Each structure stands twice: as C-alpha cells, then as structure tokens.
Amino acid sequence: MELLDIVVRARSAITSRGCGAVSIGIRDGSIVCIEDFDAALDTLSEILVPDHLTLLPGLVDTHVHLQDPGNTLWENFKSGTRAAARGGITTLIDMPLDSIPVTVSLETLAAKHMTAEGSLMVDVGFWAGVTPWNLNQLNQLDQEGVFGFKCFLANTGLPEFPSVSVDILKQALTILKEFDALLLVHAEDEEQLNKVPSVSGHNYSEYLSVRPASIESRAVSNVLENVELTGGRAHIVHISTSEAAALIQSAKESGLKITSETCPHYLILKDSEVDDGATLYKICPPIRDEKNRNALWEYLENGTIDMVVSDHSPTSIDEKAVVEGDFQAAFGGVASLQISFPLAWTQAKKQSVSLEQLTRWMSQAPAALARLDSKGSLEVGKDADFFLFDPEATFEVKASNLEHQQKFSLYEGRTLSGVVEATWLRGVKVDYQSPRGQILKKSKK
Ligand SMILES: [Zn+2]
Incomplete structure (x- = not known):
C-alpha cells in the first residue's frame, strides 16, 4: 500500500467495524484503511490514542x-x-x-x-x-x-x-x-x-x-x-x-x-x-x-x-x-x-x-x-473527521x-x-487558530 500520512491507533474506537481496537490509515484527509490495532502500516506519522480515551467519528x-x-x-x-x-x-x-x-x-x-x-x-x-x-x-x-x-x-x-x-x-x-x-x-x-x-x-x-x-x-x-x-x-x-x-x-x-x-x-x-x-x-x-x-x-x-x-x-x-x-x-x-x-x-x-x-x-x-456521504462515521472512503473522548x-x-x-x-x-480531549478535521488536528473548515454544498447527482 502507498505511504499513509497518518495512522491513528486506538484500543477503544467506534468505527464501521463496530466497537474495539483499530488502526485507521489516513491519506489526503480521507480514511483509506481500517486495520487491526497492531497492523504494520507504512506511514509518515502516527497517533497512539491513550487507553482511557475512545476514538469517535x-x-x-x-x-x-x-x-x-x-x-x-x-x-x-x-x-x-x-x-x-x-x-x-x-x-x-x-x-x-x-x-x-x-x-x-x-x-x-x-x-x-x-x-x-x-x-x-x-x-x-x-x-x-x-x-x-x-x-x-x-x-x-x-x-x-x-x-x-x-x-x-x-x-x-x-x-x-x-x-x-x-x-x-x-x-x-x-x-x-x-x-x-x-x-x-x-x-x-x-x-x-x-x-x-x-x-x-x-x-x-x-x-x-x-x-x-x-x-x-x-x-x-x-x-x-x-x-x-x-x-x-x-x-x-x-x-x-x-x-x-x-x-x-x-x-x-x-x-x-x-x-x-x-x-x-x-x-x-x-x-x-x-x-x-x-x-x-x-x-x-x-x-x-x-x-x-x-x-x-x-x-x-x-x-x-x-x-x-x-x-x-x-x-x-x-x-x-x-x-x-x-x-x-x-x-x-x-x-x-x-x-x-x-x-x-x-x-x-x-x-x-x-x-x-x-x-x-x-x-x-x-x-x-x-x-x-463523506461524513458521519469512521469508514474507508469518508473524511478523517474524529475526536478523542473520555467517557468516564x-x-x-x-x-x-x-x-x-x-x-x-x-x-x-x-x-x-464525558470530556472531549481533541478534534481532527479531515486528518488535521483542530488548533483553534487556522480556519480550515469548508463550506459544504449538497453534491449534484
Ligand atoms: Zn431551531
């Protein structure tokens, strides 16, 4: 597989695979793969989610x-x-x-x-x-x-x-x-x-x-x-x-x-x-x-x-x-x-x-x-929008x-x-300085 930009590894996550441990591969702001937690993946950078946090869409x-x-x-x-x-x-x-x-x-x-x-x-x-x-x-x-x-x-x-x-x-x-x-x-x-x-x-x-x-x-x-x-x-x-x-x-x-x-x-x-x-x-x-x-x-x-x-x-x-x-x-x-x-x-x-x-x-x-279509869940093909949540x-x-x-x-x-610890928009952590949000328009069929 082509080199990934980021891999997010979480012991606790809610993704298209259900609840559990995963590694999510991100390229160009999109999710390109969801693998096992310890999958060997070729990536430029990696985020290891602390065990007490859950990775949510x-x-x-x-x-x-x-x-x-x-x-x-x-x-x-x-x-x-x-x-x-x-x-x-x-x-x-x-x-x-x-x-x-x-x-x-x-x-x-x-x-x-x-x-x-x-x-x-x-x-x-x-x-x-x-x-x-x-x-x-x-x-x-x-x-x-x-x-x-x-x-x-x-x-x-x-x-x-x-x-x-x-x-x-x-x-x-x-x-x-x-x-x-x-x-x-x-x-x-x-x-x-x-x-x-x-x-x-x-x-x-x-x-x-x-x-x-x-x-x-x-x-x-x-x-x-x-x-x-x-x-x-x-x-x-x-x-x-x-x-x-x-x-x-x-x-x-x-x-x-x-x-x-x-x-x-x-x-x-x-x-x-x-x-x-x-x-x-x-x-x-x-x-x-x-x-x-x-x-x-x-x-x-x-x-x-x-x-x-x-x-x-x-x-x-x-x-x-x-x-x-x-x-x-x-x-x-x-x-x-x-x-x-x-x-x-x-x-x-x-x-x-x-x-x-x-x-x-x-x-x-x-x-x-x-x-x-590109929002709402952690799933291959969707935008890499996610956040880390401490449910306890x-x-x-x-x-x-x-x-x-x-x-x-x-x-x-x-x-x-429940505390929201950090949020990512299309693969980039929101820094509250750079306005990276886009204006969305309904896609034309
Ligand atoms: Zn209203």
Missing part, C-alpha cells in the same frame, strides 16, 4: 443557528464553529433564520457563504428557508447546494421569516419532490396556539398550558397527511412529546418518508426542575414532564426518533427576560452546541444507552439526513469557559460526564 449537527451575519453578538461563524470543534462536532448545518438576512434566496445564501468563508473551524453547510413568498426560488437554492429546506407551522416572531399555512406546506412538498429535496418542519400548530390566550406569565405551568402537547400533535398530523398526499420527504425537528412520536411511529410503519429528531434538552430536563420565572428554560416547544422525557428515549431506541441534534439557538441574556421572569416575553431557545454530546451522554448513561448508540444518533443519522471523566459547566459568544448557560454549574 466527528459528530454531525444538522440543527444549529449560527446567526451570522447580522446577530453576531449572539453567535457567529467563528465562535460557533470553535464551540463545535471543542464539542467533537466536525460538521454542522446552519439554520436559515436568526441571521440578518434570513436564508431565503440566492442573494441571502451568497451573503452566508461570503461571511462564512475563512471563518470556519469545522465544515458548515446550509439549510434554506421556505416562506409563503419564495416557493419560486426553491429550485435555484437547491441548485446552489443547500442541503434542504426549513419551514415553520407556527409564528417565528420574525416578520422576514413568516410561518407557512398547511396549504403552502403542501405546495412546498410538491415542489421539493420534483428534485427530491427534504423539507424540515417546525411542528407547532399556529391556529391552535392562537386559540390559547397568551397571558404574560411567571409560572412555568401556565406557560406549559399555553403550549400543550396537542399543539405539536396537530402540526405533526398535518405534515404526515401532506407527506402522504404529495409523496414528498419531510423531517420533523425537535420532537418534544411522546404523543407526536407515536404519530410518527405509525406513519413510519405505513411507509411514509418521514424522519424526526430530538435534542439534548428534551432528553435531560423535566418540568419539575423549572422554577417559576426561570426563563433560561424557555424553549419552543417546551420542556415537559419526566414520563414524557423517558418516553423520548424509548422512541429513540425503537427508531421512531432518528437522531439527536443540538438546536443550538443562542441569544443575549436580555432577550431571555431573566429579570422580568416572564415566559411569554422571553426568547425561546437554548445554547448548548459545545456541550451537546456530554449533555446527552450524561443522561444516556442513566438510561443505559451505550456510547456506540448515542454516537450513531449524533453522527451517522444526521449525516444520512443531509446526505453528507466529568466536568462542571462554566459558561465563561465555553467558546459560545454569549457567556451564560442554562446548564451553568451542572456536572456532566
């Missing part, structure tokens, strides 16, 4: 709001991709809203590309938005390499990114089907939401009563119905209720092209820990009870929910209305990118979920969603130590399991 996070350009004090390409690398995430797909402009046209996608260029520590691709106004631009956006499209069935609070009606949802699915593109849907039903009086509220239970499970179920039902009618492909983002998961389970059983995700916050937190006025917990859809949380783990394990992604959605402390403690006024979203894997791992251990399983939900499954070590979350632009965290002071 770089994580893929398909739900990240980097908010650049425009809201760069909340997060930006530099800070966000640094945080990603520190968290073992080597590929992320940026959401089309919360930046200025929002990504809904060729021009606004170009603005994203221009800003991202030269700022990335990890590889970044883009979703584009579907609004009632841009149905005639979806094909062009697809041609420009976006990985798919995102729409909202409930008010986003952003006049420049309005939600879509069920009729527009159907039209979008029909259009996207023509070029086999994916539609991501934020599934909360606007009509139902509007029926509930939105009182300003200090009580978490009151906030929950404004956003009951039925709001999500109704929206998910509408999506499933229209996937069936159109034959399109849809993905439900951040499933928060067992009710909605049950609907997805039966849709999958009947063969609909539907996938879904949930997020670390829904898998760890429970309503009983949310004090009244604790608006850092404001997320849409909201954190629900413990029984529901445990059911989400079961739906992951039985394959109804396909993956775990962060929905990293930062904002300023002012926007979280912490002083007022008003759940209605607070921005809905939580920042967790850098710690999303330890957050999920901390709870996974309690649920007796293996590291291998969790890793698959956070690398292979999201890579498959975005059809990122613990650390205390201190927002001031995180790379996130905003130095506060819902998880401040929590002790989490």
